[in-house]
Amino acid sequence: MELFALSAAEMVRGIKAKDFSASEVFASCLSRIEALEPELSALLALTAGMGREEAARIDGMIARGTDPGPLAGVPVVLKDNMCLRGVPATCASRILEGWIPPYDGKVAELLAGAGAVFAGKANMDEFAMGSSTEFSAFHPTSNPWDTGRVPGGSSGGSAAAVAAGYAPLALGSDTGGSIRQPASYCGLYGLKPTYGLVSRWGLVAFASSLDQIGPFARTVEDLALLLSVIAAPDARDGTCSPRERPDYAAPLAAASLRGKRIAVVKELDAMRSSVDPEVLRVLENTLNLCREEGAEIVEVSLPVSLEFGLPCYYILAPAEASSNLARFDGVRYGLSCREDSLLDLYLTTRGAGFGAEVKRRILTGTYVLSSGYYDAYYLTAQKVRSLMKAEFRKAFGRCDLIALPTAPTPAFKKGELVDDPVRMYLADVFTLPVNLAELPALSLNGGFTGGKKPLPVGVQFIAPQWGEPELLNAAAVLERRLGKAPIAPLGAATEGGNAP
Amino acid sequence: MTFRYIPVIGLEIHVQLSTATKIFCPCSTDYIGAEPNTNVCPVCLGLPGSLPVLNKRAVELGVRAGLALSCTIRNHTVFHRKNYFYPDLPKAYQISQYDLPLAEGGEIYIPGDDGRPRRIRITRLHLEEDAGKLVHSAADGRLEGAAFSFVDYNRGGVPLAEIVSEPDITSPREAREYVARIRQTVRYLGVSDGDMERGSLRVDANVSVKKTDETSGEVLYWGERTEIKNMNSLRAVERALEYEIIRQTGVLAEGGSLERETRHWNDGEGITTSMRSKEAANDYRYFPDPDIPPIVVTEELLESTRNALPELPWAKERRFAGEYGLPEADAAFMAESLPVALYFEECVKNGAAPLRAANWIRTEVFRVMNEKGLSMDSFPVKPSVLAELVALVEGGKLSTTVAREVFAHLAEGRSLKDALPAAGASPGGLSAEDVEKMVDRVLLANGDVVEEIRSGRDPKGKKIKFLTGLVMKEARGQADAAAVSGILERRLGEGR
């Protein structure tokens, strides 16, 4: 097996045992990237030079007998909305083209401190607004399982990178499903942590009360490994919890799901017609495995979340975004269309710098906050959000985890929904209630669609606040039944995983 | 029908809080004279990915000011975003407070126009961040190129407390008194240096005029209010309001109408000019800042802040008048600023007679401070030394004239021991015994006069004065005239 195809944990073990070096791992990943990037376009920046130096530094530490940390020599891809000092962070937007963050975000600091090696910055929907990565201002990204399809979004570049074997780990951000939905489309593990578990310092904000950074991986062990590194308190983020983080490796040892109550959601029944049958079949199958592993399957009801979550989300997220994206005004950094008057500087810079979807959301957000509409839209949506939170709390009185599809369909074709944004929004219907309720959720690959080009299909598990260990526990048990997430069959032959 | 035009004034005062760091980031607040854009970081430059974290001290100072102004402090207070575009606002929103301010419903008393105390209600006190500074290309060529403005974010993010009054103020003089009172209070509290010229205390005034029926008092018409900005001194506040009230009254008297607008005070020309009308009012789209969790003001913080509040100026004034018998004007003068009040009380504690100490401070101490451009804190004559000097005068051991000379030497930095002989007085002044002996000698040598006084032939006290003069002459000015005549009266009384 080539080095790039190893899991992160295998890489760390090999590097620390001096079976191979960090530099060799990085070179293997780099050649994989170079081979596939023309086809996938998953990245916006490749940090080859920086990565090589860092890998060499890790090798030096190993040679000297110093422990480089839990991610020693593991290549990691960051979504392009995360600040890494000295490397452009565009958020896939013209308005930030060429902007080089002069500081490291908290997750970049933590990763570097853990010995990770940065491989590149991943493509995304502009400012994380989208579900297909087609709203990148630079280029779309292809799904490694079928390059005619989207990888999902907004963290589509991160997901495609891990699915294609660019790196075993990537970080995405999830505001309404932006980690879980691409994880589902690309056949990976993707985890959206409890709001406040991971610092947002250095994450370019989309909707501050919903954004959360989380890991992509092909194994549950890797997912837990990356989560352990990034889940840390941070005094620079007032919304980052100071609570102690548990050991995320411990739940991986669980033998079964005995004693666990896993809930299906009653309202899903009424929605069956709008969900792809293959998605329902994979969910069914996964629940059967849970049952076989000793879990009790119960039913809970989430009527408010499933019926009103979507419209509320598309009020609240744009409202926050309209304010968060106001700072891109051409005065201090980024694109600046110089004009003779201040007003024209603003209008031209912002008019030229933002893409159509971002403009739509800024305008919607501005509208719902504007004089006379705040109560009717923003405040009403926040009230519904309260109800959703309470509804989940009540549901978790009766179960340990809730299972839902991650997305209503497998990966859709490029261009299919790009002109119908509101239909594209439906891709988030099962994921965004989790953000509104500040809960953790994980998407795992439950299986594949039939047909000539099988597509991965994700299943989502939702846990109560700070319930990440519960999610990892279930995922670890199911991984033994379903197998690890495979590298997509692209380019050079790959092995391992449960490729269909 | 005759009309009366009554002004209605409410003030918004922005006070820069005396913190070491900005309200939402750890950059220094020391921006005066700093090179542009030096005290800046990702947060106060509004860089993508940066997040605000509230400065604890700013909350404490806000609570302190709120309590001193008798406000109710909210136990959960929330920051909102006020969204508008302007180059001095790097995030294109100002983090401020909206419907859940830190403090509400307070009051403060000022000397009213009728001489009686007037209560001015405080609507609210809230915290917010200051904006950066815009420098417009100046004609002096220092920043040539008339087509541009220049932005410096050093001041951006400096903590402000905005104190909003109810429209309880009815004259420009009251407005001035109110601002002076607020300034005095924040200085007393150590909450702000309150320097209007440097912009650490800024006043915006809302003023309108109502037209009433002179006899019935019925309000016939209430003009739109205008907001006046750019008043950089107490005097400017008073003048700008005087101008604006006359202007508005004039418009109303001619049957004209006023529009709601913001006006700019031009101190040089002594007029207000229109800046912008409310037509173009911004829609600020306030909403709770999701980056900043609600601030919990604990009972402990309230309690400890309340306990640590210094005695406030108005309480000090009352106490100085009551406890020390100072006349009202002197009490107000001694309580005007905390350093002066402390100096005064230290003098008294060291044995100086309060009234005399107050006189010395008001005249000599302030004269020397003004001449030398000193502050109370750096004043070379320590209060204990002034107390000694005052006691010498009080005890009749030094005449006021010589004491002034001694004081001048003290102010040069000399010790009392050196200053006394330098002013031609004996070290430590004359002892009480010395003075008694001199009195004895004079009484002995002037038996006839003594006899006349004792038999009641000195109705106008001229003869006592004559004897006093003789003693003073003998003492070569080192004795205090009042003390000497006191001794004389006692001695003359004894022999009767």
Added chain:
Amino acid sequence: MTISEKDVRHVADLARLRVEEKEIEPLVRHFEAILGHFATLSRAREEGRLNLDGVDPFLFSEREAPPLREDEPVRSAVRDDVLAAAPERKDSFFVVPRILEEE
């Protein structure tokens, strides 16, 4: 939900976004779709399926927040990088078109 072109223009003004004439109409339709979707809430309320009476808006979670920041200055190192990359700069000022009065 009826949205007018004027509404869209007003909001674009507030958001300082130049919107081309040809973009206006699609935006009107987009607004109608989004806000129309939201109107399902009002219908559900009328039908008694959704009751928001007395519900506190979810403005902040009840999470434990980190302690407030102590008032101790820290000098940031970003200044030179930021100024060097500024779109337009004069000495250490950022430069904007001259502001004649408040815009």
